[in-house]
Amino acid sequence: MYLTAAILSALLALVAxxxxxxxxxxKGDVSAGLQSHMGLSAGLVRFVGLAEVAAAGGLVMGLFWQPLGIAAAAGFALLMVGAVVCHVRVGDYRDPKLRGNAMAPFVLFAVAVATAVTLGLAM
Structure with missing residues (x-):
């Protein structure tokens, strides 16, 4: 079970x-898109980015101390819930052109939950 947890943690950390x-x-199109399309402030975009970077660090350190990895995966899952809420608010799921990109938080939420569960079982 630890090997599965390690692989999921590493993959999720890279994505985060x-x-x-x-x-x-x-920097980049994503930050500009979040500010213009989603209406998020620069400070909130930066906060989300820092939270994702912190989750990546927690997932890597969680390979050595599983409670930290579980907390990082759970926090990343909560970030993805927030992303889904933002996509719903701006109507991305109704627009076929935007729906594909807006599905990423669902997939990442599932991977984060699977990571937290496998880390918990590997303890």
């Missing part, structure tokens, strides 16, 4: 770091 880094630095 790749998604959070540009947001934390307010």
């Amino acid at each position: 770091l790749a998604a959070g880094g540009p947001k934390a630095l307010l």
